[in-house]
Amino acid sequence: MKKIFLMLSVSVLAATSFAATSFADGDADKGKKVFKKCKACHSVDQGGKHRVGPNLFNVFGAKAGHKDGYKYSSAMADSGLTWDEATLDAYLKKPKDVIKGTKMTFAGLKKDKQRANVIAYLKTLQ
Template sequence: MWIAGLAIAALATAARAEGDAAAGEKVFLKCRACHQVGESAKNVVGPKLNGLFGRKAGNVEGYSYSEANKNSGLTWDEATFKDYIKDPKAKIPGTKMVFAGLKTDKEIDDVVAYLKQFDADGKKK
């Protein structure tokens, strides 16, 4: 019986780790003052976030990044982004991103699920 309980707990954890894109769209409202996603996304205060995962940091054409971001050597994967979005200035000292960060794992997982939907052209996958 305890094995079944462990299996259920593991599945629940895996499901949570995947995030909920619909919930992530609501979390993204915290980001939207500076960032856009989607087919009509533009660079504003921050760069557009289409096709974020797999992209090198400081690499969106037409956006003026801080030297710290351009020279960070980071490539955005889920683990790197999750660490960054908790406390951007701790991950990239000198970044010009003025955001306190997302503090809960659920919000972070959800916003990751939301952002993963958008390819480099802003089309939903």
């Protein structure tokens, strides 16, 4: 019984360690390529105009739902979220699970590595 518990503990620690380092392993260049899926709705240029979705320049570390000149859903504006690695990862995986009532219709990025890469790319847009 102790051996099984130890093996489970090691597995949980390994999974937790992977999750904690997956963001650091993101590749911004690859993330820029994955971001092409997002460009139909989002611009990323400094001072760029909003499209169907808000401009995402300087989004990392920003409060969700508070970019000037964009009409957010009340769910997004009232979410109280800050766009950090964990929040972006969860949102990019399945937006409607994180913010019920979001206007974003994108189903999400299912692959962990793609999300880590997009997050790395968004962090360069400061």
